[in-house]
Each structure stands twice: as structure tokens, then as C-alpha cells.
Amino acid sequence: MIKVIINGCNGKMGRVLQEIIAAEPEMEIAAGIDITENSSVTYPIFPSVAQCSCEADVVIDFTIAKIVDQLLDDCVEKKLPLVLCTTGLTPEQLAHVEEASKQIPIVQSYNMSLGINTLAKILESVAPTLADAGFDIEIIEKHHNQKIDAPSGTALLLANTVNASLNNEYYYQYDRTAKRAARDKKEIGISAIRGGTIVGEHSVIFAGQDEVLELTHEAHSKAVFAKGAVQAAKFLVKKQNGRYTMRDVIA
The missing domain is CATH 3.30.360.10 (Dihydrodipicolinate Reductase; domain 2)
Structure with a gap:
């Protein structure tokens, strides 16, 4: 069973991702990361990956660019593979992704479909x-x-x-x-x-x-991106440290 942390679990993409994972027999949501609470979900929610006390195999991120640097540092610290779906990254952030990928496996793509x-x-x-x-x-x-x-x-x-x-x-x-x-x-x-x-x-x-x-x-729906992210997560948990794209996932 692949245990997933959803970064941005209460956002639009986070909610779609929950539905897709719920239909996956070999995956489950270990925890969510968000600045807001949500009493309608059955998993625990933490304000950051650093504060998450749950065991997990991979993080899937659909958030905003300004929090990506901290996310990368937190995932490296906890040795968590990362599916990075957030767009709008600066050249400096992309360099940070490259550096972090030397210590953890990362799938980074501008589009997961x-x-x-x-x-x-x-x-x-x-x-x-x-x-x-x-x-x-x-x-x-x-x-x-x-x-x-x-x-x-x-x-x-x-x-x-x-x-x-x-x-x-x-x-x-x-x-x-x-x-x-x-x-x-x-x-x-x-x-x-x-x-x-x-x-x-x-x-x-x-x-x-x-x-x-x-x-x-x-x-036609956000589900195509969530399905791609789930596919990437399954791919990533079997990989060594490095930077990958969706082209690697679907190869």
C-alpha cells in the first residue's frame, strides 16, 4: 500500500486528488497538508510537511509557487519522494528542485496529463x-x-x-x-x-x-491532472534519487 501525503489537501486540486486516490486499491491518504482545517475528511491535517507525524511513502503537491522552497527542504529532511505539480516556479526555484533531487526522487512537470x-x-x-x-x-x-x-x-x-x-x-x-x-x-x-x-x-x-x-x-476536468499525479506517485516510489518528468512516467 502506497501512503500519500497531499500537500494542499483543501484546495480544488487537493479535493479532486482525494477522490482519485480513494478509487485506487493500492493507495491511501496518510495525511493532508494545509493551513486550514477540514472536519469532513478522515485523515489528519498538518500545517506543513515538517510538522506531519504520519508515516508516508510520497508527497503529491498542488499548491502555489511561494511555498515550494520550504516544501523541498521539508521533503529532503524527511527523505520523502515528491510529485511536484505546482506551476509558476522561478528559475531559482527550478534550481532548488534540481539540487533537492540529488537527495530525493522528484517528478516535476508543468502538466500531469x-x-x-x-x-x-x-x-x-x-x-x-x-x-x-x-x-x-x-x-x-x-x-x-x-x-x-x-x-x-x-x-x-x-x-x-x-x-x-x-x-x-x-x-x-x-x-x-x-x-x-x-x-x-x-x-x-x-x-x-x-x-x-x-x-x-x-x-x-x-x-x-x-x-x-x-x-x-x-x-475537460481537473481529474486528468490528478490521475497523472497518482500515476507519477506510483512511478516515483520505485525510483532512486533524481529529477524526473511525466515523459519519464509514461515512457
């Missing part, structure tokens, strides 16, 4: 062909009106995947209002839309002469 990570694999194969043919590359991401970071971590994941397949020769253009010039062939445009209750939609557009190829992924 199978579909997005399959899309990333597709992009690796099609981007070089289309870029060589002169196609412009644009990414549009849409999310609900409560999402804090923009562009989304997933949009950056897709952009980084495309750019890596093109020898990292491209740069990212986020704001066209400040640039009064024709489009540069070596740019990847990234646009963010926030509104309503959109769970998540990402489109990668390759626009060429007289034709357009658009690859789109739509998440």
Missing part, C-alpha cells in the same frame, strides 16, 4: 519539418479566471519542447503591443487568455503559406 505529454512528443517530430518550411509558430493557452501565473507552465513546456527540437534557436514573444515590427521568423509567440471556468486549453499553431496546422489539447 497523458494528453499534453503525448502532444509534446508529437511536437518534437513535426516542429523541425514545419520550421524548416518557413512556418511561424504560435502558442495560445486558455484558463479559468482564477489562475495566477501567465503564461501557463504547460504553455512553456510546449514552447520549450518545440524550441529544443529546433536547437534552441528561437526566443519567446509574449507582448506584441510593445513591438512595432513585422514578425521575426525566430520567435515563438505565446498568448494567454483568462476567463470563466476554462480548465485548460492549449493550442500550438504552425502557420505557413496558404496553410495552417493547429494541434490542440483540451482538459
